[in-house]
Amino acid sequence: MKEDKLDKTIVDILHKQTENTSSLKDETFKNIIGRIDEIEKGGNKMKRKSKVPKIASLIIVSLITITALIATTETGQAAIGKVRELLAPEKEIQQELEGQKEEINLELEEKMDYIIYIDKNYYYMESKGSIDKILPIGFPDDLPEVSMIIEQRENESPDQIANELMKSLTSKFEILERQDLAEPIPSVLVFGHGGSSWDSVIQRYYLVDNTKGGTFVITQTYFLEASEGHGVRFDNLLKEFKIIPSEED
Incomplete structure (x- = not known):
């Protein structure tokens, strides 16, 4: 429930601030970093060996979407660092080869x-x-x-x-x-x-x-x-x- 609430908060922030490019550059990243810190302080620190959590995936996709703005501020660079920390070292996918499905x-x-x-x-x-x-x-x-x-x-x-x-x-x-x-x-x-x-x-x-x-x-x-x-x-x-x-x- 806590992560769902934070997910929604980040989505709301991104939607609201993409309407205003100048505020997006700093405020969005500050809020993203703050949400990550909240999770970590609450004892739900995301371990690199776990699957990418929903909130991490959301943040990564959001940053990729606004790549052109990321590098323009120190806050943006800090947000990139946070995202890199959240990347899971492993993940599972399902693929189909010659009609046979397999988990890899x-x-x-x-x-x-x-x-x-x-x-x-x-x-x-x-x-x-x-x-x-x-x-x-x-x-x-x-x-x-x-x-x-x-x-x-x-x-x-x-x-x-x-x-x-x-x-x-x-x-x-x-x-x-x-x-x-x-x-x-x-x-x-x-x-x-x-x-x-x-x-x-x-x-x-x-x-x-x-x-x-x-x-x-x-x-x-x-x-x-x-x-x-x-x-x-x-x-x-x-x-x-x-x-x-x-x-x-």
Whole structure:
């Protein structure tokens, strides 16, 4: 009951103060921090090993929604810090592969400007410079590449990058399409299909607005026979991708 009441309070604050941008910048974050502190002082401190509580999810979504305002004040940066403390290191999801439903456990990967949850029974992440790559564990060397790469491009919009890809990939794929998507993540998708053989290359470029004038480019690479396995798993991981501004922004 206590958390429900606090949830409602935060929703009311956000709704009221989004009508006034100037007050939103400081007062919203001060109130959010205050509500978190109330819970902690009341003995309901949220442990990182628990599932993300409803109130934590609400705050995270609220901050993501108003990302452009977060970095403009010290109070906003403090609110980001609080949100990061509330992120659960693990979560469970249900996915369907080849008609079979299964429960899987995902683990948090927290980067400078985003978070994503990964099934570490199947995948691991390696980072080189500004590029993060998700790869299958123990994948045979004699099979075509399977990977999901996450990188940022500054000062280029999703539309600009999509136009570039539609030109540069024309000769690489038999089928090349562009779509605007809401799922698995709001993005512009450029989709390339190499043919009908079992090992035909498939690439999916999810172009996500990074809210700062640039784009997260998320590139999935796999082959036709892996579409219902790795292709589905990658899309399920993308549903857990969230932009979280760094505290230094």
